[in-house]
Amino acid sequence: MNILYVFLWNAMITAYVSHGQNEEALELFQAMQGKGLFPDIVTIVVILDAFTVLQDGKKLQEFISQQGYETDPTVGTGLINMYNRCRSLDDVHRVFDNMPEHGLVSWNAFLSAIAQHSSSKEVFCRLQMMLFEGVFPDNITFTCLFDSCTNVLNAKEGLWIHALFIASNLSKSINNINCIINMYGNFGCLKHAHQVFEKTEDRDEITWNVMIAAYSQKRKSTEAVFIFRQMQVEGVVQGSYTLINLISGFADAVSMLEGKRVHASIIGSLLDTDIGVLNSLLNMYCKCGKREDRRMLFDASLNKDIVTWNTMLTACAQRQEAEEAIRLFRRMSLESTMPDKVTLTCMVSACKRQALVSEGKHIHVYILGNDFQSSVPLMNALIMMYGKSGSLEDANQVFKMLQHCDVVSWSAIIAAYALHGRGKEALHLYNKMQEDRSVPNKITYLVILCACSRSGLLKEGLECFISMIQDFGLKPTHKHLNALIDLLGRAGLLDVAESLISLQSTSFSWFTLLSLCRMHCDRDRGERVGKWALFMEPDNSALYILLLNLCALQEV
Template sequence: MVDSVLSFHGRWKSPRVMKHRLVQNQGSKSRGCAQSVNYLEAVDLFVRLHREGLELNSFVFTSILKLLVSVESGEFCRSVHACLYKLGHRSNAFVGTSIIDAYSACGLVDDAREAFDEIIWKDMVSWTGMVTCYAENGVFKEALELFSDMRMGGFWPNNFTLASVFKASLGLEAINLGRSVHGCALKMRYELDPYVGAALLDLYTKLGDMEDAKLVFEEIPKCDVIPWSFMIARYSQHQRSKEAVELFCRMRQSLVLPNHFTFASVLQACGTMADLDLGKQIHCNVLKVGLDSNVFVSNALIDVYSKCGKMENSVDLFEESTNRNEVTWNTLIVGHAQLGHEEKALKLFLQMREDNVQGTEVTYSSVLCACAGLAALKLGTEIHSLTIKTRFDKAITVGNALIDIYAKCGSIKDARVVFEMMSNRDVVSWNTMISGYSMHGLSSEALRIFEYLQKTMIKADKLTFLGVLSACSNTGLLDKGQAYFTSMVHDYCINPCIEHYTCMVALLGRSGHLDRAVRLIEEMPFEPSIMIWRALLTTCIIHNNVELGKMAALHVLELEPHDEATYALLANMYAAARRWDDVASVRNSMKKKGIKKEPGLSWIESQGTVHYFVVGDASHPDIRLIYGMLEWLNMKTKKAGYVPNYEVLLQDVEDDEKPRRLWVHSERLALAFGLIRTPFGSPIRILKNLRICLDCHAAIKCISTVVQREIVIRDVNRFHHFQNGTCSCGDYW
C-alpha cells in the first residue's frame, strides 16, 4: 500500500489525470480490502491537488466526501469542510449535502447541521440529507422539527425523506404522527414505493399496529421476498403465529421463493404453536431449497423440535450443524431447561464453555433456572460469579433468574440482596421477589414488596396478585386476601384466572370456611379445574371433613381418572379418620387401574453432588452412619420433650413398629446425612416432593435446637425454616 502511494509520488500527473484517479478511487470504495488503499490514495491526491494550487471544483470535493462516508473519518471530514469554506464552496447545495452525508456517517450531527445552515440555496436533496442525518443518528425530535420546517418552506418530501420521518416517528413511538405522514405519502402517491412501504411496515409492526401494517402490506408490490418475509417475521414476533403461517402459504402460492429469513420466521411461528407436523413439512421445504445449513434456519429448526417436546430431534440437528453460534447453544440449553432436563442443560453449558463459545444473558438466565430446578445452590453461586465477571449480572433477565434460584434454594436473604442491587427492574423482578417471600411463608415481607411496587411506575399484573394471594393463603391472612382479590378486579381491572380462584379456595378452606370455599367455586365464571378441587380436598383433609373431601376427590377423578396424587390424598384422608376399609378400597382401585403412589423423596446437595433418599432407604453408601445419627437424634429429641405423633402413619401397623416407621421418613434420612457431611454451623437445605408430615415437622423443630443449626426444607407447597425450636410457617401449612 505504501509502495503504491510512493510510486505515484514519483511521477508527475496532470490535474485532469489526478482528478480522474480520485474519481476512480471513489468509485471502487466498496471493493473489499482495496477500500483502505483507495482511501489513502484519495487523501494523498486531494492534499497534493490542494497544495499545488490546482483547480478544486465541486465534483472533486463531492468525490472525496462520498469516499469519507464509507471510511467514517471525522477528522479528515472536518479538514475538507474547512477547505471548502476557505474556497467558497460551502453555499453549494450539491457539495453541502455531501458534507452532511459524510458527517452523518461519522455521527457528527452538530457539524452536519452547521454544514446544512451554511447552504444558502437549499434544495430537496439537502433537506432530505439533514432529516436523514437526524433520523439515522437517533436525534428523532429534531428530525421531525426539521421536516416541519421543510414543509413550511414549500418543499415536498421525496421517498427518502418520508422513510426517514417514519423512522423518527418510530424512535419517538409517535404512531399518530406517523399516520399523518402516511396520509401525506398517499397524497403524493408514494404508498407503492419500496422504501416508504418498508419504513411504514417497520413503524406499524414495531408499535403493535398490525392491522394498519396489514393494509400497507396489501398495497405495496410483492414481487420480491422482502415484504413477505418482513410481515411473516412481525406476525411471529407478535404471537400471531397462525397469520404468519397463512401468509407463508400465500407467499408460496404467489411463487415467491422464501429465503433464510422467511424460513426462520415461519419456523418460529410453528414453535410457538407447538405444531410438529407443520414444522416437519417446512423442514422438508428447507431441505429442498438447500437452506438447512444456514445458521438462522438451523437454529429455528432446533427450536421447533424442542418446543414440541422432541429434544432428540433437536439434539440430532445440533450435532449435525457445522455452523453454530451462541444462539444455537442457547436454543438447545433453553429447550432442555424448559422440559425439565436440568442436568442436560447444565452439561451442555459446560460443553459450551469448553468450546470457548461466549455465553449471553439468555445462556446465563437459562442455566440459573436449571440450577433452581435442581436446587443446586453451589453451582448457582458459581454461575453467579461468572455473570459478574462477564457483566451479565446487570441484565434484568439474569437478575430475575438469580432472585429465583436463591429463593428456590432456600436462601431468601441472598435473593433480596440481588433484588436490591438491580439498577433496573421490570414487573418480573417484583413478581419473583414477592413469590419468593410467599414460598418462604414471609407474607409480611411479600406484602411490603407489593406496597413498594405500587409506588413505582411499573404496573402490577396477574402474576403479581397471584404471589400476593399466595402469601395471604400461606399464612391465613383471610381479610387481607379478600381485600387484595377485590382490589385486583376493581382497581387494576384484572379478571381473575383459575390460579387466583385456587388461592382463594385454599385461603377460605384453610381458614375453616369450607362452605364459603364451595360457594366461591359455584360462583366462578368458568368450570372448576383439577387445581380448584384438589385445593378443596387438601383443606378438607386438614379439617377432617371426609364427605366434602370425598366429593372434591370425585370431581378431580372425573377430570383426570388416573391422577395418582388425588388417590393418595383420598387414602390419606381415610387413614386419618381410621377408616381402614376405605383406605384398602382406594388402594385396590389404584392397583386395578395400574396407578402407583408417588413415593416420598427427599434430596440434599453436598459438595456439588445431589443425594436422594426414599422412605426406609438402605442403599446409600453412608447408610450406617445415617442410621447411627438417627438413633442419636431420637434419643436427644425425646430428652428435649419430643413426643411422636403416630396418627400420621397411614397404615395399620403394630405398636412396636410405629417408632421405626416415623424415623425412616425420607426428610429425616436426608437431614441425618446433612448433619454428617456438611460443615458445622452451616444451614442444611433439603427438598421434598411431598408435603412434610406433622410428626417430621415437630421432630425437626426439636432437632434444630439440639444441633443448633438452621434447617431449611422445601416441600411441595412451601419452605420451612427451622431454627431454635420454631418454624417460619408458624405451624400453619
C-alpha cells in the first residue's frame, strides 16, 4: 500500500515540477515525509528539478547521501543539472568526478554545464576524456559542443568537432546543422557556413535565419539580402526574427537603400506593428545617421517599449544631441514609461557638457531616489559626466560612494583629475588602484599619461609607460605614443619626441609635435614637421594656422 501511496505522491510532485510550480512541489515533498512516507529514487530524481537555491540543494544532497542514492547514475545526473542551475561549477565537477561510472546522459549533463560556465578548451578536453572512456557522442552532445564554440579563438576545436560529427553514423538533425552554421558564423568563417547551408536540403526557418544572421553580424548586407530573397522565392514564411536578423546588418550609408526597401516591404503587413522589428528599424536609422527618418518612425510608432526609447536616447547621446535627449526623456515620463539603468546611463552620458550639468544633477537625484546607485556602469557614467563638465568634487563624491570599483571606475576618476591638471592626485589614484588589485587597461594608461603630460611629470609618466608594457603586457597604440610625444615635448625633449614618430606615424602625431615646436619656438624643426603634417593631411586648416603662428612668433 505504501508503494502505491508513494507512486501517487510522485505523480503529483511530477505534475507540479513539469508546470514550473517548484514551490508547491517542494511543499509536497516535505508533506510526504511528514506523513511517514519514504521518498524513493523516482521522488528524488523528480524533486531535484525543483531546486534552484544552492544551499537548499546541498541539504538535499546530504539527505540523498544518507539514503545511499548518490551512486545511482540517474540521481547523479539530476544533481549535476541542479548545481548547473545554481551556477555552482565546483559542485558540478565534484558530483561528476565522484560518480562510479559515466553514461551518455551524465556526460551530456556535465558537458552542458561546463559549456555554459567554462571555456570551450575545457569542453574540448572533457570530450576527449569521454571518448577515451568509450562513450560516443549523440546529437544532444554535438549540439552542446557546437554551441560552446562561440568565437574565432575556438575555430580549431570547432573544425575538429565538425569533422567528428561528419564521421559519426548519426542522422544529421536539422538542429545540429543550424548549430554548425551558427558556429561558423561566430568564427566569421562565412564560406564554411554557406557551404553547410547549401548542402542542407531540408532547411527550416531557423536555418535561413541563422544564415542571414551570420552575414548580418559581419556587415555582409548584400549577401544577407540575397539569402533573404532566396528564402522568399522558395516560399519560406518570414517571421519577425528573419527581419530583425536582416535589418541588423544595415549599418552604413551604402546598405541604407536596401534597408529602406525592406522597411517599405514591411509597411502594411502584420509585422509592421511587431515591436522587435520596429526597434531593429529604429536602430538601423540611428546607426546610419538618418535623424529625420528615425524621428518619423519613432513618432509614428504607437507601441513603444523601453528598448524603443533607449535606442533613441543612445543615438542622441552618441551624436551629442543632448537637448534632444532631454526632450525625449521628459516625453518618456509623460507617456508613463519608467526609465531603466540603460535609459539613465544614456541620459548621464548626454549631459557631459558644462552647460547641461544641472540636468545631469537632476538625473543623479532620480538615480539616488530610485535605488539605481548599485549599478556600477551607471555610477561610472556619473563620474565621467562630472569629470568632463568640470565638477571634480562631485565626481569624487560619486567615486567614494561605490562599494565596488572596476577598471572603468578607476579610469574615470583618474581622467577627471587629469582634465583638471591634477597630475599628482591622478598618480596617487593610479597607485591606489593597483593596491586595490584592479588591473589597469589601455584607457587607464592613456589618461595617466595625459595627466603626467599636463602636470610636467616626465619621470612618472615614463615609468607608467614602461610599466604598461613590462608589467601588464599591453601594446601601446598610436594614442599612447601621441601622449608620450606630448609628455616628452612639453619637457623640451623634442629630439626624442620626433624620433618616436617613426615608430607609428599619424597625422595627429605630427600635429602634436608641431604644436610643441611652437611652444618651444623651434622654427627649423617646426618647418620640417609641418611639411610632414601637411603631406599627411593637406586639408587641415589648423595646421596652416599653427605654421603661421610659429613664423609670426619667430619674427617678433
